[in-house]
Amino acid sequence: MLVHDDTPSSDWLLVGSRSNLKLGMSDENVSIAEEPRAEKRESEMLFGFWYPALRSTGVRGSRLAKAMLLGIPLVVGRDAEGRPFALRDVCPHRGMPLSYGRNDGATVECSYHGWRFDAHSGQCREIPSLTPDSKLKVERIFVGCFPAEERDGYIWVYIPEAGDRDPHPGRAPELPVFSRNYRITHLSAELPCGVDLGIMGLMDPAHGPFVHQSWWWRSRRSIHEKEKRFEPIPFGFRMAAHTPSKNSAPYRLLRMYGDSITTTIDFVLPNLRLEQIRCGTAWFSSRATVTPITADRCRIDFCAAWNVFPWMPFIVPIFRLFAKQFLRQDQQVMIQQSETAPYRPNLMLVDDADRQARWYLQLKAALQKSRATGEPMQHPMSGPVTLRWRS
Ligand code: FES
Numbered sequence: 001m002l003v004h005d006d007t008p009s010s011d012w013l014l015v016g017s018r019s020n021l022k023l024g025m026s027d028e029n030v031s032i033a034e035e036p037r038a039e040k041r042e043s044e045m046l047f048g049f050w051y052p053a054l055r056s057t058g059v060r061g062s063r064l065a066k067a068m069l070l071g072i073p074l075v076v077g078r079d080a081e082g083r084p085f086a087l088r089d090v091c092p093h094r095g096m097p098l099s100y101g102r103n104d105g106a107t108v109e110c111s112y113h114g115w116r117f118d119a120h121s122g123q124c125r126e127i128p129s130l131t132p133d134s135k136l137k138v139e140r141i142f143v144g145c146f147p148a149e150e151r152d153g154y155i156w157v158y159i160p161e162a163g164d165r166d167p168h169p170g171r172a173p174e175l176p177v178f179s180r181n182y183r184i185t186h187l188s189a190e191l192p193c194g195v196d197l198g199i200m201g202l203m204d205p206a207h208g209p210f211v212h213q214s215w216w217w218r219s220r221r222s223i224h225e226k227e228k229r230f231e232p233i234p235f236g237f238r239m240a241a242h243t244p245s246k247n248s249a250p251y252r253l254l255r256m257y258g259d260s261i262t263t264t265i266d267f268v269l270p271n272l273r274l275e276q277i278r279c280g281t282a283w284f285s286s287r288a289t290v291t292p293i294t295a296d297r298c299r300i301d302f303c304a305a306w307n308v309f310p311w312m313p314f315i316v317p318i319f320r321l322f323a324k325q326f327l328r329q330d331q332q333v334m335i336q337q338s339e340t341a342p343y344r345p346n347l348m349l350v351d352d353a354d355r356q357a358r359w360y361l362q363l364k365a366a367l368q369k370s371r372a373t374g375e376p377m378q379h380p381m382s383g384p385v386t387l388r389w390r391s
């Protein structure tokens with residue numbers, strides 16, 4: 001049976017047997033949404049949010065670094081006090097990337113004709129070619145500038161919505177930590193796909209036993225039925241605190257802390273997946289973000305902090321080794337998947353295993369609708385939901 005579904009998933013075939021959210025067709029096996037496929041790649045990217053532009057360590061002293069967020073070229077640097085700034089990497093004079101210029105700690109000087117711009121406001125401070133009697137109002141010339149903040153080892157940049165000339169974005173997201181002393185590490189991987197596919201990869205329980213097969217994590221034979229409870233949270237959803245999967249070695253190791261282990265996983269728009277594992281006073285906290293670089297390229301930034309196993313030598317490199325393998329497996333799959341992108345395949349969201357992906361699309365659509373109408377955002381979940389799948 002073919003049904004039009006006005007959920008945001010207009011590009012997606014929605015296939016489900018157990019739960020049809022709004023179509024009231026529980027005895028039907030399949031619900032399918034097929035709407036005209038518009039050029040949607042641009043609209044996949046959500047403006048009006050903070051995104052990690054690059055690692056803090058990539059911006060040292062007076063060096064200017066290039067970055068790209070949501071298709072916007074950026075030059076990122078630090079002022080004399082070390083505070084980060086981000087400007088559009090396009091000189092308003094003749095379009096030279098400002099990143100080839102010079103940073104004196106307060107202004108950025110273009111390498112072509114030496115125009116100087118305030119690092120934090122983007123306002124033009126000097127045009128060297130002007131004679132003293134020039135009437136040109138230099139202070140009326142601006143290069144685009146963006147709020148920038150340093151957190152958890154990244155320079156975050158706020159990308160406002162179109163037309164928002166005076167954004168007040170609040171603070172950039174922070175990784176939750178639960179003790180004074182802890183270890184922290186960062187990894188990243190670029191993916192040759194739009195941000196939607198990248199994010200769906202984050203919340204896709206069914207690929208684990210196939211993509212992440214290894215002795216220490218999952219094997220095909222370890223597939224079993226799971227039941228997880230989810231609840232709505234502002235701008236996202238939470239996999240409620242539960243005892244983690246028994247089929248992975250790292251969790252078995254955690255048992256030595258004695259206390260019962262609980263995991264909570266949140267997804268929050270635009271792109272944050274936050275996982276916390278607690279076991280008495282021991283904790284592990286991680287955040288994965290999938291950031292759109294352009295309409296068809298994104299990057300996973302993974303940041304993890306923990307206070308467990310402080311006595312274990314080389315714990316950071318050991319952890320990184322495993323995490324890197326994990327990320328590489330995801331990256332490899334996305335690279336292979338991107339081979340079919342030119343053929344613009346119709347894709348499917350199937351039953352409970354893909355329900356989180358569907359919520360993500362619905363949350364995005366609800367946000368966009370609320371922004372367009374000024375009405376409060378309607379959360380796609382009306383209350384807690386239990387999902388069941390095999391993985
Ligand atoms: S292009 Fe930048 S000053 Fe001319």
Ligand SMILES: [Fe+2]
Nearest residue numbers: 201207211330
């Ligand atoms: Fe994965």
